[in-house]
Amino acid sequence: MRQWVEAVALALLIMLFLRTFFVDQFRIPSPSMEKSLLVGDYLFVSKVHYGPRLPMSLCVPYTQWCLPGAVFPYVRLPGVDDVDRYDEIVFNYPPDEGTIDQKVHYIKRVMGLPGETLEVRDKVVYTGTQGNLKRQELLPTMQQLWTVEKSEPGYRFSQQQLEELGVETVLPTPEPAVVRVQATPKAAEAIRSWSWVESVKPSIAERDEERGVGRPQLFPGGRGYTRDNYGPVTIPKKGVTVKLTEETWPAYRRVIDVYEGRAAREIRPGRYEIDGEVTGTYTFREDYYFVMGDNRDDSQDSRFWGFVPMDHIVGKAVMVYFSWNDEAGWMGFPRFGRMFEGAE
Structure with missing residues (x-):
């Protein structure tokens, strides 16, 4: 034993x-x-x-x-x-x-990555430095919502074809000839080739779709971002110093106060205190x-x-x-x- x-x-x-x-x-x-x-x-x-x-x-x-x-x-x-x-x-x-x-x-x-600026424009992610953002393509296994316009409202998707493409979600819209599908880029391209399909385009969320009771707010709040048109935001990097302003404070307050353990607060709009000292800048202690x-x-x-x-x-x-x-x-x-x- x-x-x-x-x-x-x-x-x-x-x-x-x-x-x-x-x-x-x-x-x-x-x-x-x-x-x-x-x-x-x-x-x-x-x-x-x-x-x-x-x-x-x-x-x-x-x-x-x-x-x-x-x-x-x-x-x-x-x-x-x-x-x-x-x-x-x-x-x-x-x-x-x-x-x-x-x-x-x-x-x-x-x-x-740390120090980069990131922005999403009509679902496409761009990263780099301000004024020099580069497009980051979807990988083959990523998926998103696409708007599919049919030539006639009566056309229906074949369940077998959808299964072969790995498409599980088809959503109706107020327009009878228009639906939204959740698909990979390859599946969207295959749907685009069907004779009765007029167009397949990324489905872009409007601001009104992102509002309402129970809907999560985007970060940082109050900027009117949507999940498909987001930013730009600059990602904190260890050793980099940023100016604290009414524009940057909402993005970096939690980083400074919670993740880096500094006692940070806004005294009044545009004026900030960290560990009891009034300051207009902050240097990050780790990468994000x-x-x-x-x-x-x-x-x-x-x-x-x-x-x-x-x-x-x-x-x-x-x-x-x-x-x-x-x-x-x-x-x-x-x-x-x-x-x-x-x-x-």
């Missing part, structure tokens, strides 16, 4: 060591990353790429119980790579309260990233809640090792074709 206990304890310690310093596991809970990652995908998340982040709270392994008040400073060991654009990263959800490594896990794709879901019209991401601090990043998604389709059959079924598929 003692040998069995020792063997189990040793196995648990080895697993804990591997999960802390090398690779962790994550399950996709929502469709925000479709079609790149599907609901029910199980991922390996590499901690080697960006360097393992040491535990910041004292918890009982494999449980949710943590010792209250036991909080350790942020320390990240050296990694083999930097966070790059288009990386799929797992991170702790920044708006959550509590110790960083106990916040709920999210997964999104990095679109904006702007992330977006691959399912652009069904993702709560940086457009809604802001930047991801480097100390919140857990690791890089590298492989789907298992996938379960809850909607297949009466009890679900594995997606064998996705097993051990590299994350794109």
Whole structure:
């Protein structure tokens, strides 16, 4: 009996060591990353790429119980790579309260890097420096809403054709000859080739669509942004100093006050105090990233809640090792074709 206990304890310690310093596991809970990652995908998340982040709270392994008040400073060991654009990263959800490594896990794709300016124009993401923004194309596995105009209202989509293209969502509009579909660029191009289709264009959200009770506000508030026409916003970078103004304060207040732990407040419009001293500038202490879901019209991401601090990043998604389709059959079924598929 003692040998069995020792063997189990040793196995648990080895697993804990591997999960802390090398690779962790994550399950996709929502469709925000479709079609790149599907609901029910199980991922390996590499901690080697960006360097393992040491535990910041004292918890009982494999449980949710943590010792209250036991909080350790942020320390990240050296990694083999930097966070790059288009990386799929797992991170702790920044708006959550509590110790960083106990916040709920999210997964999104990095679109904006520290120090860059990011803007979305009619669904297209542009990044770079002010006056020199470069277009960032949709990846083949990303999807968004497209407006499809038919030559006659009576034409109907074939369910078989939609399934072959991986299109699951078709939404009606007030115009009988116009519908909206959620599709990848390749699927949209295929629909465009059908003889009875007049046009296929990105479906652009109007400001009125983004308002209303229960609708999440975009970040930072009060600027009239929509998810399809957003920004420009400049992403904080370690060592960079910004002027604090009525324009920049809404974007950086939470960064300064919450993520960097400074006592920051607005004395009056255009005048600010940090750690008890009146100042007109601030120098950031760490890097931040702007992330977006691959399912652009069904993702709560940086457009809604802001930047991801480097100390919140857990690791890089590298492989789907298992996938379960809850909607297949009466009890679900594995997606064998996705097993051990590299994350794109």
